[in-house]
Structure formats: C-alpha cells, structure tokens
Amino acid sequence: MEPDRGQITELLQRWSDGDQEALDALIPLVYGDLRRLANYYLQQEAHAQTLQSTALVHEVYLRLCRQEDPHWEGRAHFFAVAAKMIRRILVDHARRKLAGKRGGRLHPDQLDEALTLPVSSNLDLVALDESLKELAEFDARKCQVVEMRFFAGLSAKDIAKVLHTTEATVRRDWNIARAWLYRRLKGEAAS
Numbered sequence: 001m002e003p004d005r006g007q008i009t010e011l012l013q014r015w016s017d018g019d020q021e022a023l024d025a026l027i028p029l030v031y032g033d034l035r036r037l038a039n040y041y042l043q044q045e046a047h048a049q050t051l052q053s054t055a056l057v058h059e060v061y062l063r064l065c066r067q068e069d070p071h072w073e074g075r076a077h078f079f080a081v082a083a084k085m086i087r088r089i090l091v092d093h094a095r096r097k098l099a100g101k102r103g104g105r106l107h108p109d110q111l112d113e114a115l116t117l118p119v120s121s122n123l124d125l126v127a128l129d130e131s132l133k134e135l136a137e138f139d140a141r142k143c144q145v146v147e148m149r150f151f152a153g154l155s156a157k158d159i160a161k162v163l164h165t166t167e168a169t170v171r172r173d174w175n176i177a178r179a180w181l182y183r184r185l186k187g188e189a190a191s
Contacts, residue, residue: 005075008030008075009072011025011026012072012075012078034082037082037151037153038056042056056086056090060085060086063085064085073162075158076148077161079158080154080162082152084151087125087147090125091126091129128181128185131181135177135180139173142177145163145170146177149174156171156174
C-alpha cells in the first residue's frame with residue numbers, strides 16, 4: 001500500500017517541530033522509496049559493487065538522525081535532501097575505490113544517456129560530483145535541479161515546489177544544466 005503524501009508531510013512537520021518519534025514513524029513509510037532509489041543507483045554504478053542498497057539506505061537514515069535542527073517543507077523537500085545524501089555517499093565510495101587505482105578516472109562514454117535517467121554504468125560519479133560543484137559556484141539552482149532529478153528522480157513539479165519556482169523554470173534549468181554537464185564531462189574525457 002502506497003503511503004499517503006499528507007501523512008508523510010505531517011510526520012515531517014512533526015519532526016521539524018522536534019518530535020523524534022515522528023522520525024521513527026516516518027522511516028517505514030519512505031523506506032521503500034529510499035531503497036528503490038538506492039538499488040537503482042547501485043545497479044548502475046560500477047564503483048558501488050561492494051555496496052548494498054540496504055546499507056546505503058541505512059547510511060542515509062543515520063545521516064538524517066544526526067541532523068540537529070531539521071526543517072522540512074514537505075515530501076519533495078525530504079527526498080531532495082535524501083538525494084543529496086545519496087550523492088555524497090556514492091561519490092565518497094567511488095573516491096575511495098578510485099584512490100588506489102592508477103589515473104583515478106573513468107571516461108564517461110554515454111553521457112547523453114547518463115544525464116537523462118536511467119544512469120549509464122560508464123558514468124564517473126567523481127567527475128560528475130566535481131562538475132556539479134563547479135556548476136553550483138555560478139548557478140546553485142541548476143545544481144539543485146540536477147541533484148533532485150538525477151539522484152532522487154523527483155518530477156519537475158516536485159522540484160518546483162522545493163525551489164519555490166515554476167515547472168517551466170525547472171525544465172529549462174534541467175536542459176541547460178544537462179547540456180553544460182555534458183560538455184564539461186566530455187571535455188574531461190577527451191583530456
């Protein structure tokens with residue numbers, strides 16, 4: 001049975017107000033979605049072969065529990081934060097795996113496909129993370145759109161709610177960011 005979005009939002013609000021029991025009630029409702037996201041990315045990411053989706057979701061849960069003063073604007077905002085956490089965990093794992101290897105880089109061969117769900121197994125998450133950091137320096141919103149769309153699979157409508165903008169703006173940001181990242185990552189692969 002699919003949890004009610006209103007119930008998730010209510011629990012997030014209670015958690016924001018300091019009710020730690022709300023977190024305990026929330027996790028079973030969102031666990032399936034988080035596990036599906038984690039499983040999806042782990043299947044696509046070559047460097048994550050030693051990670052399991054359950055471990056990734058549990059790491060997200062631990063990071064959520066460590067938040068000192070959470071403030072949730074709703075379900076979409078929660079999944080946007082979860083997407084950022086998944087990104088950090090996967091990138092950290094990829095960096096650790098690449099640290100001992102010569103060259104330390106994979107060359108993304110199918111970036112066009114990789115930046116439009118589904119994810120390409122040839123995608124270098126470390127290079128993507130570095131490119132997203134550069135993108136954030138001159139346009140933080142576009143970086144947020146990529147994180148929410150790519151790592152959490154949020155719709156333009158949900159992203160627009162989190163960013164307090166329109167769906168058209170989100171779609172435009174997604175297209176521009178995707179093209180910028182494609183050129184940026186293609187340039188790295190060529191060098």
